[in-house]
Amino acid sequence: MPPTPAHPRLGERVLNAVSRDPLTATHRTRNDALLAAAIGVLSVALALLVDHGRRPDALGWVLLVGSVVPLVWRRAHPGPVLVLVLACVGPYHALDNTHAAPVPASLVALYTVAVTARPLYTFFVGCLVIGVSLAIMFNVGTHEGLESLRTSGWILAVLVCGVDVRIYRRYIASVVGRAERAERTREEEAARRVAEERLRIARDLHDLLAHSITLIGVQTSVASHVLTVDPDRLDRAAIAKALDDIAETCRTARGELRTTLEVLRADGPDCDGPLPDLAALPDLVRTAGAELTLLTGDAQMPPAVEAAAYRIVQESLTNAVRHGGAGVRITVTVVRDEADLRVEVADDGNAQSPVPGAGFGIIGMRERARSVGGTLSAGPRGDGPGFEVAATLPLQPSEAAV
Template identity: 35%
Template sequence: MIQPRRFDLVAAFVLGVPVFLLSVVVAVLSVPGTRAVVLVAACLVAHVAFVFRRDLRGFAVIGAAMGVQAAVTGLFMVLPTVVLFPLALFSCTAYGRPYPPLVLGVAGAGLAAARFATDESVAAARLGPNPWLLLGLLLAVVAAAWGFGLYRRTQLGYLALLKERAAMAATQATLAERARIAREMHDVVAHALAVIVAQARGGRLVPGRAPEVLATVEETGRQALTEMRGLVGVLRAEPDELAPQPGLADLPGLLDRTRAAGLTVALTTSGTARRIGPGAELALYRVVQEALTNTLKHGGAGAASSIGLSWTPSALEVTVTDDGRGRAATTAPGHGLAGMRERMAAVGGTVHAGAAGERGERGFAVKVRLPYQEGVA
């Protein structure tokens, strides 16, 4: 894309060469002698200043050059260089300060009309038009150039606003992606470490199960590393290189790894399954994973968990309960429950977590409700 200053230079050269040469010819033929030299010099200054027409100082120089032409002869309107004035007024209004060009333009139109009206050669030759008509014409030219300049200025402001909004949207998208990856990393690492800790505890209490415990630890660690590589790969992979994210079909594998950690887990399903979208499936998978992780960490020895998927006519309801230490889990520090709510809120669902029993002495329950979205079949 051509730079503004380079464009101004090219435009001044392309427009300036033929117009300046024509103005020289007209000046020499119309006003011979020293005044022709002054007119040619004023035209040359105006064409050089036209390169800097976006700046108020460049526009002022062009206006001064037009004033010199008006002072030298009342017939200044016949010089083609005068076309630079409305063009410079437009550029200065659009890219510089909007109101000073209008003031200079109105003042220049008044002075030009007055000079034309008081020119003896014009009066002697009885050349028209009427000075008031000329003033109206010049003011109309100034108003048109200024109005187009304001319109272009508004366009540029709107484009700048769009670019700013696009930059803000990109920043927000980056922050949202970072938050999403942070939640994914939390779920993956927390679940893997909970399984590993549970296995290590079991291996210490039952030394004879050491090979089985180490195999489970190895498999859990390998699975966690695979998921972490997938998350990091999202940051640099091409769209067609991205591996699919886990969903409801991957719940059996998650339950197998959880059972290997020593937690008894049962899964029940009711109703007719339907598609809910990959984003919603990933969110539900992570919520179940986080709930099982909390049970492993806070449920205590001998705790068992059950997962229920109920496909109702209006929503998918998922319930994860355990018979562990109950309220102890609700007071445990961390961001697990907050992450669950954020995940489900992003896909239009809700999460309620609390004691499983009426008295809340033992057991903890996480209840998720995800209404079906229109257009997802």
């Protein structure tokens, strides 16, 4: 059986009640009605048992009840409730009825104003209440006035207590607000990271599948051409090479696809999988039948820069093989200087411009270059037929302008 949740202790319930905003508390009207009933019983007991002034007559009882009833709405309308209570308490004291009886209702009304209003407003209300109380009691008698002056410290104590509770509640509300904002920030950051990871996976899958499928299609066309052009003079070596290239492309694609999908199955936050690097460029270029010039030295480069360069070359080779026409020659140049890694992929095919609606290849390459703070240009070659892609990737992408 599931464990029964422990009920909060009395101290915890009291602390929660003090910390809660009185205007948002549940069942506040019902609770205030019960409080008003309890204060009414206490006031009647004080009126009957305490011999300080004369026992209330009919008008006195009406005024005493009138000072208690408005407390039912004290939290919804603290200011008007205080005015109504004072409007009944003032004549009650002026008639020299038992002076202790309406004190509980007066103090509760004052506390409600202090706990809900601004401190400056509470200060003025306290001064007004003390001033009116002293004027009425001194009008009744000097002894009563001096006694009221002596006990006016209770009014100040109640007001100070209310202001202190209000400050405490505002502090608790600010702490809760900061915690909620921090939680929302964490959730937004997690959502942003998930979106970035999905975009990265989508780019990798696009580059991988587009490149591999394009090469397989070209190699299959080569084998089909050899078989159909001159069946009597079958070039077994050419067919075997085309089939070997297809098999190699499938193996490479399968390995990269497994690596990419492992990211989706991983549960840990750091399971991003290995990034492709420049060491895999020779095999990639050889599979596409291109020429490679690789001058990067032995110094270590940021993995993100190497991955971006690899994917740019991969997508450029895919586009060149797909759109360059038969017998296209492709040259790949990757050169590193002091601050940048320069990538150039050029072909001599017959594609003069990107095919409208052909996909998101060039857009994806630009996004990859931009992700490490670099730039990329793609367009027809200026020195002859063909197409050229040129990218400049800074070796310190964290310091690049975004």
